[in-house]
Amino acid sequence: MATLAQLSLLCGPMSLSRVSAVNRACKFAGVRRTTGLQQLLQQVGVVEMPPRPSQQATPRHMKSTQTRCRSYSTSVVTSRLQIELVPCLVDNYAYLLHDANAKVTAVVDPSAAGPVIDALNAKGLSLNFILNTHHHWDHTGGNAELKRKYNAKVVGPRADEERIPEIDISLRDGQTWKLGEHVMQVLDTPGHTRGHVTFYFPDSGAVFTGDTLFSLGCGRLFEGTAEQMWHSLSKICQLPDETLVYCGHEYTLSNAKFAISLEPKNEALLSHYEKVAQLRRKGLPTIPTTLGEEKKINPFLRPSSAELRKALNLSSSATDVETFAAVRCAKDRF
Numbered sequence: 001m002a003t004l005a006q007l008s009l010l011c012g013p014m015s016l017s018r019v020s021a022v023n024r025a026c027k028f029a030g031v032r033r034t035t036g037l038q039q040l041l042q043q044v045g046v047v048e049m050p051p052r053p054s055q056q057a058t059p060r061h062m063k064s065t066q067t068r069c070r071s072y073s074t075s076v077v078t079s080r081l082q083i084e085l086v087p088c089l090v091d092n093y094a095y096l097l098h099d100a101n102a103k104v105t106a107v108v109d110p111s112a113a114g115p116v117i118d119a120l121n122a123k124g125l126s127l128n129f130i131l132n133t134h135h136h137w138d139h140t141g142g143n144a145e146l147k148r149k150y151n152a153k154v155v156g157p158r159a160d161e162e163r164i165p166e167i168d169i170s171l172r173d174g175q176t177w178k179l180g181e182h183v184m185q186v187l188d189t190p191g192h193t194r195g196h197v198t199f200y201f202p203d204s205g206a207v208f209t210g211d212t213l214f215s216l217g218c219g220r221l222f223e224g225t226a227e228q229m230w231h232s233l234s235k236i237c238q239l240p241d242e243t244l245v246y247c248g249h250e251y252t253l254s255n256a257k258f259a260i261s262l263e264p265k266n267e268a269l270l271s272h273y274e275k276v277a278q279l280r281r282k283g284l285p286t287i288p289t290t291l292g293e294e295k296k297i298n299p300f301l302r303p304s305s306a307e308l309r310k311a312l313n314l315s316s317s318a319t320d321v322e323t324f325a326a327v328r329c330a331k332d333r334f
Contacts, residue, residue, distance in 0.1 A: 099182055116142055210247070
C-alpha cells in the first residue's frame, strides 16, 4: 500500500483526511499504456494550472498577444442566451453571456481583462456582471479591472466569498439568480476547491462548470476530496444529456491521451478524438461538449466501465468513489 510520502509525490499535497480513500485507490492505479497508439496520440501535452499565491488582477501590460485571440460565437438560437467563447492566457476560456432582449451582459471566469474588453468592443457591448465559479487567479484575474471599467457587479460562491476578488453578490447551493430574463441555478460542486460552484441556465440548456468538469477530464483535487468531486460530478450528470458544457480550459486533446490509455476499444472515444484533433488543427475550440457525449467518453464519469477497471487493476468490489479516486490519481501521474 502506498505511503503518505509516495502519495504526495504521485498526487500532490493532501490532507490526512484524503489519504485513506486515495491510498486504497492508488494501489490499483498502475495504468497500462496501450501500444500502437503513440503515432495517433502525438500531441503537445497541456499541464493543468495550479493556483498562484497572488489574487491580484492580471495587469494589462502582461496580456501580450492574448488580447488578439478570436472569440467564438456558440449561440444558434437568438431567443436563448447568447454565448460567446473568449480565449484567455494559454488555455483558459472565459464566456460572454448576452441577453439581447434585456440588454444585459455577463462574463464567466475572466482570467484577464484584456481579451474580454476586446470581445465586448467587437460586439459593441458593455458589461453588467462578472460570474466566478471559484477563486483561482486564472478565473478571477480580470475582476478588478473589468469592475472598474464597466462598474460591473461580481457574483460568486458564498462559501468562497472571502477569496473572490471584488465580490458583490454571493450565491449558495440551490439558489436561483436572474441574468436579464434568464434564470441561473447555482450548484455547489466542491472538489477542485472547497467553494467551487457550477452555473446552470436551464432555458438555454447550458452549464458552466469551471474547473470541475472538463471535456474528457475533471479538475485536480487541490482542496477537496475524491468523494466530494465524485459527488459534484454526479450532481452535474443529473442534468439533461443534451446540456451544453462550457468548461474553463482547452484540455481536450491532452485529456484524450489519458482516456484512450484506459479505454482503447471505446469506439465513441476514438471517433470523438478524431473530431477534436481536426478542430485543434484548425485552431478551433472543442468546447462546448454535451453531457451525453461526456458520459460515453470521459473516464472520470465511467467508473462502471469494465475496460477502465481492468486497465487500473481494480477489483470488482471497488466502489464508484474508489474507482474515481484511482482514475484521478492515475491522471495525476500520466
